[in-house]
Amino acid sequence: MxxxxxxxxxxxxxxxxxxxxxxxxxxxxxxxxxxSDFLEFRxxxxxxxxxxxxxxxxxxTEYLDEYVYRQVAVIGGVRVFLTHGxxxxxxxxxxxxxxxxxxxxxxxxxxxxxHVQKKSQVMGVTxxxxxxxxxxxxxxxxxxxGKAEISLRSxxxxxxx
Numbered sequence: 001m002x003x004x005x006x007x008x009x010x011x012x013x014x015x016x017x018x019x020x021x022x023x024x025x026x027x028x029x030x031x032x033x034x035x036s037d038f039l040e041f042r043x044x045x046x047x048x049x050x051x052x053x054x055x056x057x058x059x060x061t062e063y064l065d066e067y068v069y070r071q072v073a074v075i076g077g078v079r080v081f082l083t084h085g086x087x088x089x090x091x092x093x094x095x096x097x098x099x100x101x102x103x104x105x106x107x108x109x110x111x112x113x114x115h116v117q118k119k120s121q122v123m124g125v126t127x128x129x130x131x132x133x134x135x136x137x138x139x140x141x142x143x144x145x146g147k148a149e150i151s152l153r154s155x156x157x158x159x160x161x
Contacts, residue, residue, distance in 0.1 A: 003075055005141060009030075013041055020041075027075060029110060055082050081100065088111065095123070128141075
């Protein structure tokens with residue numbers, strides 16, 4: 001299973017379509033900050049056979065009553081912890097994030113918020129920030145046999161700012 005992981009689109013919803021078109025995934029995870037961009041894409045452009053998972057970010061205040069800020073998803077037999085990261089102080093340390101992921105028996109913790117692509121190991125949990133999609137950054141998770149490979153990627157045509 002191939003999963004597109006995106007975060008922090010911040011009004012650049014067209015980039016969701018571009019990343020999706022390049023990767024052609026089986027599922028899409030949105031990690032907050034630009035939730036209206038993702039909902040528009042999901043409702044009007046996304047093929048019906050593609051699963052979606054989403055959480056709110058600190059800039060998605062209009063959706064806080066409707067959607068959660070954290071969740072656990074099982075993707076291709078892999079337990080994945082999803083959150084935006086602002087409530088976990090991820091700018092400074094990944095311990096709280098990975099502790100919650102570990103307590104939920106997740107091997108992967110996905111977060112956004114910092115706009116910086118990063119993959120690291122904390123407490124036996126692989127913590128991954130796909131970076132900010134509004135800068136062209138995203139991640140891809142490929143699962144097979146209950147194991148996951150994670151790659152950090154960027155849109156090839158977008159000049160970084």
